[in-house]
Amino acid sequence: MASKRQHKGIELVVKGHVNPxxxxxxxxxxxxxxxxxxxxxxxxxxxxxxCEDFKKHGKKCKHIYSICYYLSLRxxxxxxxxIDEETSPCPECGKINKVTKDxxxxxxxxxxxxxxxxxCNRGFSSRTGFKGSHGQGLAIVLCLDLYxxxxxxxxxxxHFQSVYxxxxxxxxxxxxxxxxxxxxxQYLNKAKVNAxxxxxxxxxxxxxxxxxxxxxSMLDGxxxxxxxQHISRSxxxxxxxxxxxxxxxxxxxxPLEIITDSAPSYPEAxxxxxxxxxxxxxxxxxxxxxxxxSNNKIERFNKTIKQRFKPIGSFHSEETARTFSKGFTxxxxxxxxxxxxxxxxPAKASNPNKENENWAHLIQKAADEHERQHR
Numbered sequence: 001m002a003s004k005r006q007h008k009g010i011e012l013v014v015k016g017h018v019n020p021x022x023x024x025x026x027x028x029x030x031x032x033x034x035x036x037x038x039x040x041x042x043x044x045x046x047x048x049x050x051c052e053d054f055k056k057h058g059k060k061c062k063h064i065y066s067i068c069y070y071l072s073l074r075x076x077x078x079x080x081x082x083i084d085e086e087t088s089p090c091p092e093c094g095k096i097n098k099v100t101k102d103x104x105x106x107x108x109x110x111x112x113x114x115x116x117x118x119x120c121n122r123g124f125s126s127r128t129g130f131k132g133s134h135g136q137g138l139a140i141v142l143c144l145d146l147y148x149x150x151x152x153x154x155x156x157x158x159h160f161q162s163v164y165x166x167x168x169x170x171x172x173x174x175x176x177x178x179x180x181x182x183x184x185x186q187y188l189n190k191a192k193v194n195a196x197x198x199x200x201x202x203x204x205x206x207x208x209x210x211x212x213x214x215x216x217s218m219l220d221g222x223x224x225x226x227x228x229q230h231i232s233r234s235x236x237x238x239x240x241x242x243x244x245x246x247x248x249x250x251x252x253x254x255p256l257e258i259i260t261d262s263a264p265s266y267p268e269a270x271x272x273x274x275x276x277x278x279x280x281x282x283x284x285x286x287x288x289x290x291x292x293x294s295n296n297k298i299e300r301f302n303k304t305i306k307q308r309f310k311p312i313g314s315f316h317s318e319e320t321a322r323t324f325s326k327g328f329t330x331x332x333x334x335x336x337x338x339x340x341x342x343x344x345x346p347a348k349a350s351n352p353n354k355e356n357e358n359w360a361h362l363i364q365k366a367a368d369e370h371e372r373q374h375r
Contacts, residue, residue, distance in 0.1 A: 007150050009065025014151065014159040018070045026070070028063040038063045069149075073142065090117035090124065139168065140176045141359045147177055148331035152311040174320070180363055181327040187366035188330065194350040195251035196222025200298035201243060201260045203235060204306065207314040208321050214239065215305070215325065218247040219298045221259075224338055225346035226301070226329050227251050231321055240269035248273075257283040259295050334362060 008031075012018060017029040019037075028049075030036035038051045040063050047068070048054065053061040060068075090099055095117070102116040102123055116123045139160070146156050153170035160166045198221040205212040214235050218228035228246035232239040240263075248254060260266040267284065274282040287295055305328065315321040334357045337343040348354050355361075 005060065005062045006065045006069075008062035009067075010069050010146070010149055010151065011155075012062065012066035013070050013073065014146070014155060014163070016163045018066050020070075026067050028066055040064055040067045073145075090115075090120055090122075092120045092122060092124075093117065095119055136176075137360070139166070140180060141363070143173045143176050144180060144327070144359045145335075147173075148308075148327055148335075150308055150311060155311070177327060178323050180359075181323055181330065183366045183370065184330055184359075184362045185326045187362070187369050188334070189250075192252045193220075193225060193227060193250060193347070194223070195220040195225065195227055195253055195255070197253075197256040198222065199227070199247065199255040199258045200295055201240075201258060201266065202295060202298040202302055203263070204302045206231065206309065206321055208318055209314060209316065213318065213321065215321075216240070216243040217298060217301060217305075218243055219301055220251070220346070220350070221297055223346050223350040224297070224341060225350055226332050229325050229329055231318065231325060235263065235265055237265045237268035237272075240265040241273060244269055244273050254278070254280065255282065257285065259285045259287065259298075261295055262286050330362070335359065 012028055012031070015031075017031070019027045019029070021027060024042040026040045027037045028040060030038065038049055040047055040049045047060070047064045049061050049063045051061050051063055054064065090096070098119040099115050099117050102114045114123055143156055146159065147153070151159070153173050156173050157168055157170045160168045200219045200221055201217070203214050203216045206215045207213075214232050216228075216230050216232065216239060217226060219225070220227050227250045228243050230239075230242060230246060232242070258266075258270060266286065270282060270284050274280050308328065312324075315324065333346045335345060337345055338349075341349045345357070348356065
């Protein structure tokens with residue numbers, strides 16, 4: 001999850017403090033005094049900044065992070081535009097080399113690009129993955145990206161008002177997040193993932209309308225992939241068993257070792273699943289101290305997710321908490337690069353042939369799959 005500097009950098013972009021001078025030079029207005037500007041330049045192999053923080057530590061400051069995220073948003077905008085403009089494959093034969101553009105058709109959401117497949121001798125409309133949200137693709141992708149990088153719904157709403165002069169309520173933003181997180185989640189849940197031989201399990205609490213619920217997580221130790229997560233009202237062995245079953249259904253292989261904390265719910269669940277049902281030997285390590293077989297990886301993950309909870313404070317319902325959990329799994333596995341994996345995502349690390357993903361591409365793929373299933 002974003003560090004304090006990274007989060008501040010995102011806020012600078014959200015508040016419209018970044019001003020491009022040319023492709024390699026930007027100015028960033030100070031948060032405290034808008035008359036003060038810092039210059040960020042690309043110098044051979046890295047960004048440098050004129051602020052005191054960068055001069056003192058020589059590391060990325062919040063102004064450099066703001067430029068990195070500004071450029072990321074620009075690339076996302078270009079990518080969305082490309083998806084809207086590129087030729088779509090024929091939904092019947094799946095080919096693209098026989099497809100030509102064939103004018104526009106008028107819909108309740110505006111004009112939609114029409115195509116004609118010479119092979120199938122049939123016409124069809126463009127499919128960008130944002131059905132019913134024509135022209136809102138970029139806004140939806142930005143909402144998803146900003147939300148899972150640490151901004152609250154109200155902060156995102158303020159971003160659209162201050163930067164784009166567009167009024168979007170926080171309720172509308174949550175509706176977009178819920179809809180497209182569910183779409184992508186259903187698409188990704190159908191595929192099993194490669195996992196290492198050692199898994200880590202742990203739980204933390206989330207605040208829902210003043211009540212504490214339990215967030216269970218299962219992490220693959222080799223690829224750092226979040227392979228299972230669920231929310232419950234208790235910490236019993238049945239809930240621990242639920243976590244194990246979700247992990248086993250998602251991974252292509254079974255673990256040889258599972259590391260947990262000293263909670264009594266895990267031994268009973270592991271014994272029931274592996275010894276009684278699967279008849280498979282398993283090493284179960286319970287630890288509460290830092291050792292070579294510690295549970296530090298999942299504990300660091302829980303620290304990351306707790307940092308993300310801070311802007312939210314409390315979820316309004318169990319449904320919003322589960323939507324957040326599903327979306328964060330997508331963001332953590334498929335979109336966010338990890339320093340411990342040399343900048344790769346866990347999904348990419350576990351499958352080198354997998355292409356790099358972003359929200360726009362995932363929504364497009366999920367929408368295409370959904371349409372094929374409902375023809």
